[in-house]
Amino acid sequence: FPAFFFSDEAMQSIYAEQLIDNHFISANNKNIPVYVPVEGDRWSPMASIYIQAATVMLFGKSVLQTRATSIFISLLGVVSVGLILKYIFNQKYWWVAILFLTLLPAWFLHSRTAFETVMATAFYAIFLLFYLLYRYKNPVYLFGAVVFGALTFYSYSNSQALMGVTAIGLIVSD
Numbered sequence: 001f002p003a004f005f006f007s008d009e010a011m012q013s014i015y016a017e018q019l020i021d022n023h024f025i026s027a028n029n030k031n032i033p034v035y036v037p038v039e040g041d042r043w044s045p046m047a048s049i050y051i052q053a054a055t056v057m058l059f060g061k062s063v064l065q066t067r068a069t070s071i072f073i074s075l076l077g078v079v080s081v082g083l084i085l086k087y088i089f090n091q092k093y094w095w096v097a098i099l100f101l102t103l104l105p106a107w108f109l110h111s112r113t114a115f116e117t118v119m120a121t122a123f124y125a126i127f128l129l130f131y132l133l134y135r136y137k138n139p140v141y142l143f144g145a146v147v148f149g150a151l152t153f154y155s156y157s158n159s160q161a162l163m164g165v166t167a168i169g170l171i172v173s174d
């Protein structure tokens with residue numbers, strides 16, 4: 001589920017395989033590229049492609065590998081929402097958030113695809129978990145917040161604006 005495999009999903013594993021074949025050097029001879037040309041003059045960030053590259057190297061390129069990678073990352077995001085409720089808001093029934101997210105029709109569908117939005121959403125949830133742990137528990141969690149904030153920024157074009165607005169809001173609130 002879903003029964004068909006979109007070309008946009010396949011693009012990530014295909015670019016990951018090309019990146020591996022080129023020894024992580026882009027077409028314009030830049031080591032470890034941050035953006036990939038998608039079509040014409042449009043460029044897309046590559047964080048999700050690097051995640052896919054790791055699983056392509058381990059398991060080979062397939063529909064199952066592409067989707068399983070996305071599903072694993074999306075599960076980390078869902079668990080992060082539950083952990084925010086448990087550790088930051090001290091909610092007794094924190095696990096209900098995980099159940100609720102898995103039952104939402106939109107998340108049920110999209111978390112099983114390999115679109116960039118899935119990883120961007122999951123990375124954003126993990127970023128929020130680490131940021132809130134930094135603010136309320138221990139400053140050492142700031143490193144995790146920065147890493148997952150950067151992964152959010154570089155996983156989907158629209159998440160760049162989201163992270164910019166979030167950064168401004170958090171700087172003001174701090």
